[in-house]
Amino acid sequence: MNQEKVNIGVIGVGHLGRWHVQQLKNIPQANLVGFYDTSQERCQAIQNEFNLPAFKEINQLLNNCQAVSIVTPTTTHFEYAQLALEQKKHVFIEKPITETVEQGEKLVSMADKSHLKLQVGHIERFNPAILALEGRDINPLFIESHRLSTFNPRGTDVAVVLDLMIHDIDLILSFIPSPVKTIDASGVSIISSSEDIANCRINFENGAVANVTASRISNRKMRKMRFFQPNAYISVDFLEGVSEVYELADPQIPAKGGNMAISFGKLGEGKNSKEIRYTRFEKKDINPLQYELSLFVNSILNDTAPAVDGRQGVRALQVANAILKNIEEHAQVVQNFWGLQSGS
Structure with missing residues (x-):
C-alpha cells in the first residue's frame, strides 16, 4: 500500500x-x-x-x-x-x-x-518477558501456568476461562505446534454467575502437557508461566516483564543475549561436560x-x-470452549455425587 x-x-x-x-x-x-x-x-x-x-x-x-x-x-x-x-x-x-x-x-x-x-x-504475545525470549528455542514438554487476579466486577460477564485463561491458552498454542488430544478441567463459581476460578490439563498429540490455572478472586496478582524442556527450565513473569532461563549449556559457548548470566558450575568432565547456567532476559521500554x-x-x-491472525484467535476460542464444556461436565458429576442443585 x-x-x-x-x-x-x-x-x-x-x-x-x-x-x-x-x-x-x-x-x-x-x-x-x-x-x-x-x-x-x-x-x-x-x-x-x-x-x-x-x-x-x-x-x-x-x-x-x-x-x-x-x-x-x-x-x-x-x-x-x-x-x-x-x-x-x-x-x-x-x-x-x-x-x-x-x-x-x-x-x-x-x-x-x-x-x-x-x-x-x-496482548500477552507482546509482553516484554515473551519478546525477550525471541531467538531462543522453546520446545516445552510441560507448561505450568498461573494467572491470578484480585476481584474486579469488570469482566465478570464471561467465565474466567474467556476473561483471563484465554491469554495463556493462546500462548501455549503458539509454543506447542501440535493438535490438542484431551482436556480435563474443573471450575467453580464463587462470586459471579460464571466460573471465577478454573484449572485445566491440556494433553497434546505430541506428548506435551499444559497445566493451566486462572482465578479472579485471589488476594494477590500472579501471572507466571513455566516451561520445562530437555536441558532447560524457563520461567516467565508477565507482571515483572522478565524471563529467567536455567539450562545445561556447552561451557565453550558463551551465553547469548540476556541482561545477566551466571554459572552455577559444571556437570561431567571433558568434552561431555555441561555448564549449569542461569540467564535473565528482559526488554524495557515496550508498551x-x-x-x-x-x-x-x-x-x-x-x-x-x-x-x-483470525485463525489463531478462533483456535484459542475453540480450546477455551472445550475447557468450558469439560468444566460443565465435571460440575454435573459433582452435583450428582453430592446431591447438589444446579447453582448451589
Missing part, C-alpha cells in the same frame, strides 16, 4: 477502549480519525480528554477510516466486525475474537475473501498494547500477515 499512514477509528471507548485511543495517538503510522460508542457520557469524556471526534453513527466512522479497532463487550464483537469487513475495512478485535467459533470462522472467511487484515488482541497496534497498522501498510 503506497501511503504513509492508516486512517483508523476505535469502536468502544470504555476502560480498555480508552487505552486504545491513547496508544493509537502515539503511533506515527496511525491517523486516528475518531471513535464510536453507544454511551454519550463516555463519548463526551473521551472527546474532552483527547480532543477527538465522536461519531454519532457507526457507519459515519466507517466511512471515514480504512481500519477499526473493536474494543466492545464480546457479545458485540461479531456484529461490529462483520459490519466493518462488509465495508472493506481492516479489523483489529480484542480477545476473545467472538462469542462462538462459528462467528469467528465467518469473520476469517470474510477477511480472506476481501484480502483484509484481521488481527486478534492477544505491549502500543506494540501490537503498531504491528496491525504496519501489516496494512506493508501488506504482511497480522501478528495474531
Whole structure:
C-alpha cells in the first residue's frame, strides 16, 4: 500500500477502549480519525480528554477510516466486525475474537475473501518477558501456568476461562505446534454467575502437557508461566516483564543475549561436560498494547500477515470452549455425587 499512514477509528471507548485511543495517538503510522460508542457520557469524556471526534453513527466512522479497532463487550464483537469487513475495512478485535467459533470462522472467511487484515488482541504475545525470549528455542514438554487476579466486577460477564485463561491458552498454542488430544478441567463459581476460578490439563498429540490455572478472586496478582524442556527450565513473569532461563549449556559457548548470566558450575568432565547456567532476559521500554497496534497498522501498510491472525484467535476460542464444556461436565458429576442443585 503506497501511503504513509492508516486512517483508523476505535469502536468502544470504555476502560480498555480508552487505552486504545491513547496508544493509537502515539503511533506515527496511525491517523486516528475518531471513535464510536453507544454511551454519550463516555463519548463526551473521551472527546474532552483527547480532543477527538465522536461519531454519532457507526457507519459515519466507517466511512471515514480504512481500519477499526473493536474494543466492545464480546457479545458485540461479531456484529461490529462483520459490519466493518462488509465495508472493506481492516479489523483489529480484542480477545476473545467472538462469542462462538462459528462467528469467528465467518469473520476469517470474510477477511480472506476481501484480502483484509484481521488481527486478534492477544496482548500477552507482546509482553516484554515473551519478546525477550525471541531467538531462543522453546520446545516445552510441560507448561505450568498461573494467572491470578484480585476481584474486579469488570469482566465478570464471561467465565474466567474467556476473561483471563484465554491469554495463556493462546500462548501455549503458539509454543506447542501440535493438535490438542484431551482436556480435563474443573471450575467453580464463587462470586459471579460464571466460573471465577478454573484449572485445566491440556494433553497434546505430541506428548506435551499444559497445566493451566486462572482465578479472579485471589488476594494477590500472579501471572507466571513455566516451561520445562530437555536441558532447560524457563520461567516467565508477565507482571515483572522478565524471563529467567536455567539450562545445561556447552561451557565453550558463551551465553547469548540476556541482561545477566551466571554459572552455577559444571556437570561431567571433558568434552561431555555441561555448564549449569542461569540467564535473565528482559526488554524495557515496550508498551505491549502500543506494540501490537503498531504491528496491525504496519501489516496494512506493508501488506504482511497480522501478528495474531483470525485463525489463531478462533483456535484459542475453540480450546477455551472445550475447557468450558469439560468444566460443565465435571460440575454435573459433582452435583450428582453430592446431591447438589444446579447453582448451589
